[in-house]
Structure formats: C-alpha cells, structure tokens
Amino acid sequence: MQQLLNGLFLGSIYALFAIGFTLVFGILDRLNLAHPAVFAAAAFVGIELVTVGGLSIWVALPLVAVFGAVLGLVIERVVFRPLKDRPDAHFAGLIGSIGLGGMFIALLLWRYGPDTRRFPVDAFPSTAFEIGGARVTLLQVAILVISVVLMAGLTWLVARSRLGRAMRAVAENPRAATVLGLDVNRVTATTFALSSALGAVAGALFAMNVNSAQLGMGSAIELKGLAVIIVGGMGSLPGALVGGLILGLAEVFAVQYVGSSWRDLVAFGLLFLLLIVRPQGLFGSRRVREV
C-alpha cells in the first residue's frame, strides 16, 4: 500500500511533466526539448521564492507557474517561431530547443551554483496520516491533488473551451485555422505558455517531493517524459497521464522488490513491453497529430 501511494505521487509528477511535453507535440508536431530545463529552473526559482522571499510554498507554486509560462513564451518566440517555415523545421526546432535549454541551465548555474538546493525544513506542513496502514504526508496528498486538478483542468480546456477549440483547430489543420481568422501564432504561443507552466509546476512539486533540486534534474526526467508520451501515444493527454502513473508505480515497485540499481531497467523494460504489445501507444491512434 505504501509503495502504491508513493508510486502514485511520483507518477502524478511524471504525468504532469509529460503532459506539458505532449501538449506542444499534439499542437505543433514538434518536440520542445527545452521543457526539461523549465522543469529544473522552476524548482530552483520555487526554492528561492520560499527561502529568500519567505513565501509559503502555496503562494510560490502559482508564481512558479507564471514563471514557467513566461519561459514557454520565450521558447516559442526565440526557437520555434523563427524556424517554423523551414523545410527542416522539426529537426531545427529539436536542436534549437536543446540549445536554449542548455542556456537556461547555464543561467541557473551562474545564479545558483552547482550545489543541490533544498526547501527549508519548516516550509512543509508536518501533518501526516495513515491510509490503509500506509503513512502519507499532507504534502504528498497536495502533490497528487494539484497534479490531478491541473491535468483535469487542461483536459477540460482542450475539449470544451474556446481556446481549446482553437488549439485543436491549429493541431488538425493550421491552414484552415488561418483561413478561419485564428491568430495561429498567438494560439501556438499560448500553448507553449500552458505547457511550460505545467512543466514548471511539475518541477517545483518534484523538488518538494524529494526536497532537493539539482541542475541535472531536468535531464534525469527528460527521457522518462519522452518514454511516457511515446507509451501513452504521442500527443495524447490521457496517454501521458496513464503513462506517467505506470512509470511512477513501476519505479517504486522496482526499488522495493528488485533493488534500487534495477529501477530504470525494470521501469523502461516495462514500457518497452507495452510498446511491443501496442506499438501506437496506449491511447495513440493511427492519426498522429491530436491534442
């Protein structure tokens, strides 16, 4: 039971990270590889807001989301928009975003140094309770609730709102969206802002969950995020959610029953197996581009 809950908490963070990844892929058919740098940067900024700014983590989180949204706008404007009409736009965007992500990490190194950063111990609520014999902290529950609420909110937004309709239109047929009078650049930029805001919140929650932030935390989660969206079905929001949870659970159970050094082997091995059984991904269809 304890492992199941731990897996859920970790998995919900993976899912939140992966949903940001897959949102941009679904709309633009592009991978934004600066997303992991946003994840890391948000963790450091969140810790600074709490330790130096003296803010409560609950106040810091929305600020981190705003910070992430701004980074998303920068990524879209600096990397993806100038390259979008090139014949090799996929590859150029991929490399461009790796480059910008590297610059973000360099700025973090300059500002925060190479050491691991932590939240002050008294930043977290100390409340804990038992569920079915497992010990759960209020923080862990909050992480799960925040992730689920954000993912549900995003799913609603894409399916039902005016902005979501525009996002789906741009995803399906950018030319039709242009002719209909949609400002495709603005819809795209908004998508990046949303995606990065989610990635940023995921970074801050991850740092809270393990109470540490390192410069390399983005690259550590990058492959997991990619694996999750491939297994979930590229561009599928529910796929990213389920894929993230599976990965989180697999990791926690691997550590518990096989040993911590086997964690990645077991987790990624399971994802490979899923792909062999269902090559299009859990929620993927033959139509690749969908939000």
Place this chain on the structure above:
Amino acid sequence: MSEPILTVENLTVSYGRVQAVRGVSFTVPRGGLVSLVGANGAGKSSVINAVSGVIRPSGGRITFDGVDVTRSAAHSLVRRGLVQVPEGRQILASMTIEENLQLGAWHTSGSRTQEVYDRFPVLAERRRLPAGSLSGGEQQMLAIGRALVAEPALMLLDEPSMGLAPKVVDEVFQVIEDIRRGGTSVLLVEQNARRALRAASHGYVLASGEVVQSGPADELLADDRIVAAYLGLERD
C-alpha cells in the same frame, strides 16, 4: 457608383524566384459578384490567398473597404469582414459541425449560426457529428456556412465546385447567388469558367499569372476567341 469593396492593383506574388502572379489588377464592386477564371496553375489561388492575407504579396496594393490591407494578416482581415472559403474546403474533419461553425464565428457573436442551420438543414441535423462524416457537397456547404457566420462583407470562394457532382455544383452556385443577393460581395475563383462567368457580372481571365482578358462576364462568354483560347477545354 460607390467605391469598390476590393481594389487590387499591380499584385505580384512570388515563391522564391518563381513569379506566380505578375501585375494583376481588378476590382470587386460593392454587392457585386466577380469571377476570376483560368486554367490550373494560372495563379488564381495565389491571388485569392494574397488578398485574404494567407500569403504575403511581393508587390502591389490591396485596398479593402477603403483601407490598405496589403500587409494585413489573415486574422485581422477576417475580423474586418474579408472571409475566404478555401480550395479543398479545409473543414476540420475530426471536430464536430457545430465546432466548425463556432470556429467560423471566432470574431463574431455567432448570431448567424441559426440562419446557416436553416439554410442547410443537414448541418443542423448532424451538428454533433464529426465534420469528416459529411459528403463532399455537404462539406462544401459547411465551408460556406462557416464563412457566413463570420459575417463577411466580401466572401472569396476558391474553386467551390471542385470535385463535386454536377447536381451539387448547381446547388453550390445557387447558394453563392443567394449570398450575393443578400448583400455580400463575392469574388469567385474557378476552373469551371463558363459556370463562374455565367454567375458573375464581371470576369477576369488569368493565364500564366497575368490578366489576359477582362470585361462584363457575358461579353467574355460571347467572345469565341477567348472561349477557344482560355476557356475552351472547360466542361460545363
């Protein structure tokens, strides 16, 4: 007569070093229906896409409703009332008919949606179904309906009869005539030149990116040399 709703002067469109449109000029009178005809590759779609802001012209001047819109983006032109029904219909197949119409009404209140449903009952009946489930003719009606809810002052139609059965083509031309009669100015671009000229008051014949003939549509149709040289291969 009042000033034309659309004036295109010396329009040039280039793709890299290839000039697809060279010095094209024409006007659409307020409340009129003007046809731009010519063979495949004559530059018709490039003209319509430049006018509607989808591509940037490399030269010339476009005036819509008295305002220079040469450099305007498509979304600001739609807001002004210059709305395109694109070639190939470009409906959003995975989205519902209702959502397609909601997107058409992006810059308006959508108050004309009911009018569109009344005009095309099949769209009303299937409003919750994916637009991709409609037949080709019905998709064309959806594309026109989607433009109508944008409340256009000028509607640009790019090859609206393409790929449709003759009976459906009749229907489409009837709808276009009704739209003009309702007060909306229309610029029609068609390969089906005879049909398009019969519907229009004025016509322009495009060949190799240039206007080679223009005048009242019935005169163009009556001129055997023009018909033989530019329109002869077109089936009715």
